[in-house]
Amino acid sequence: MSESDSTRSFRVQLQSLFRLHGGQLRLSEALAKGINRYQFYQLRDEGLIEPVSRGLYRLADLPPIENPDLVAAVTRFPHAVLCLISALDWHGITTQIPHQVHLAVERDARLPVLDYPPVAGYRFSGRSFSEGIAQVTVDGITLQVYNPEKTLADCFKFRNRIGMDVVLEALELYRTRKTFLPGKLMEYARICRVANVMAPYVEAKL
Structure with a gap:
């Protein structure tokens, strides 16, 4: 598998993990599922996920937070x-x-x-x-x-x-x-x- 295919597969895996948790996921939960910190922050830097509060992130394509x-x-x-x-x-x-x-x-x-x-x-x-x-x-x-x-x-x-x-x-x-x-x-x-x-x-x- 090429590096781009591997990266694409990882993105799909992590986004699926977010969706299983209602679109929001703690960094600690992702680490417990075998996602490494570098991969997690890479998604953040690419704008696919965004911070809600310290340690909690959500998919960026979700509707805006009302509260x-x-x-x-x-x-x-x-x-x-x-x-x-x-x-x-x-x-x-x-x-x-x-x-x-x-x-x-x-x-x-x-x-x-x-x-x-x-x-x-x-x-x-x-x-x-x-x-x-x-x-x-x-x-x-x-x-x-x-x-x-x-x-x-x-x-x-x-x-x-x-x-x-x-x-x-x-x-x-x-x-x-x-x-x-x-x-x-x-x-x-x-x-x-x-x-x-x-x-x-x-x-x-x-």
């Missing part, structure tokens, strides 16, 4: 959960534009830090971390995000950091744009230990 900041943050911190204003934005119940990606981690975990996109990390403990997590797909990447009701309870808990006006706007947008579930809201309010604070505002929306 590059979320993808970059999630690939760096796969065990974190999208929370607070970022989760409100995901669910369409805020007019705020997140200037950071808000991520929750378990109490004993290191807070996520990233230069770009900027990340704001929060430590949650016990059930306040583990309850209410939904898994969604963003640009081919699995993302963890708190459901709307858990997000609202978290916002009441962190109201001094994000602003009560933001919290109350989110509650009203939740009432008008989602199925209003006061029982579910109060269930998460109890988990987050903000039931006494949250109850009057929920009752006012009934």
Whole structure:
């Protein structure tokens, strides 16, 4: 086989490997499959693959990434959960534009830090971390995000950091744009230990 045939065969092999992984592949995964680093970077230099975030690449002929900041943050911190204003934005119940990606981690975990996109990390403990997590797909990447009701309870808990006006706007947008579930809201309010604070505002929306 000539060198050009060998190169062509390799390109087909690596592109097939990318497609098996939904068009995106980590360098470490490629190395584990027997692809050497030089071959991998050769494809990058030829413009056939492009970086998404550190260590993660995608086929260049895929549609443009719609949420590059979320993808970059999630690939760096796969065990974190999208929370607070970022989760409100995901669910369409805020007019705020997140200037950071808000991520929750378990109490004993290191807070996520990233230069770009900027990340704001929060430590949650016990059930306040583990309850209410939904898994969604963003640009081919699995993302963890708190459901709307858990997000609202978290916002009441962190109201001094994000602003009560933001919290109350989110509650009203939740009432008008989602199925209003006061029982579910109060269930998460109890988990987050903000039931006494949250109850009057929920009752006012009934």
